Amino acid sequence: MYALISALEKKGTIGLVPRREMEDILFQAGLEQGDCPEMALEIGKVLGINFVLFGRITKKVGRIETNVSLLDVQDGRVIKSWVQMFAGREDIMARIPSFAEELSDAILNGAHLAVPSAASAVQETQSQVAIENLRAKSKEETN
Numbered sequence: 001m002y003a004l005i006s007a008l009e010k011k012g013t014i015g016l017v018p019r020r021e022m023e024d025i026l027f028q029a030g031l032e033q034g035d036c037p038e039m040a041l042e043i044g045k046v047l048g049i050n051f052v053l054f055g056r057i058t059k060k061v062g063r064i065e066t067n068v069s070l071l072d073v074q075d076g077r078v079i080k081s082w083v084q085m086f087a088g089r090e091d092i093m094a095r096i097p098s099f100a101e102e103l104s105d106a107i108l109n110g111a112h113l114a115v116p117s118a119a120s121a122v123q124e125t126q127s128q129v130a131i132e133n134l135r136a137k138s139k140e141e142t143n
Contacts, residue, residue, distance in 0.1 A: 001057070003092055007100035014107050017047055037071060037078055044073030051107050055081075063087060070106055080106045 008016060026032065029046045031039065033054065040054040055068030069081040084099070086092045 003096040004100055004103075007097050008104065011100060011104055013104050017049060022047060035067070037069070040069075040071045041073060041076055044071060049073060053103065064092065070103065072110070079110070 005016065005019070008014060025047055026043060031043055031046060033043070034040075035054060035056040037054070040052045043054075044050075044052040050073055052071045052073060053068055054071060055066065058065045058067075064086040066082070066084045066086070069078045071077070072079050082099070082102075084095070086095065
C-alpha cells in the first residue's frame, strides 16, 4: 500500500486522504477497513470521498496476492477489480507504477465496468478470483 500511495502522490492527478486522517475518522465512526463492498461504501460516505480502494493482501509462500476493487461511492458500484500476484518487494516496486497509472485512469475516466450495486459486488468480486498453482493434500492420506 505504501508503494501505491507513493506512486499516486508522485503522479499528482488524484487527491488522497492522508492515511492518519482517514484512520482517525474511521476510528471515531467505529469503522474498520476490509474487503467488504458494503463497508467500503459506508467508509466512503463517512470520509466524504468519491472513490474507495478496498480489498485484501495476503502473503503466501514466497508470494504476495492482492485482490482489490475500486468503488464509486456516489453510484455505490464497484467499477473495477484487480487480482495480482507479486514475487516480493522488488516485483512490487517494479509493477506498482503501472498499477497506479491504471487505477488513476479508472478514477479519472469513471471507467464504470458494470457491477450492478454494492450489495451484489461481493458476488462479482468472488467470481473474478484467479487461481494459480492450486494443490490439494488430504489430512489423512490412505495408501
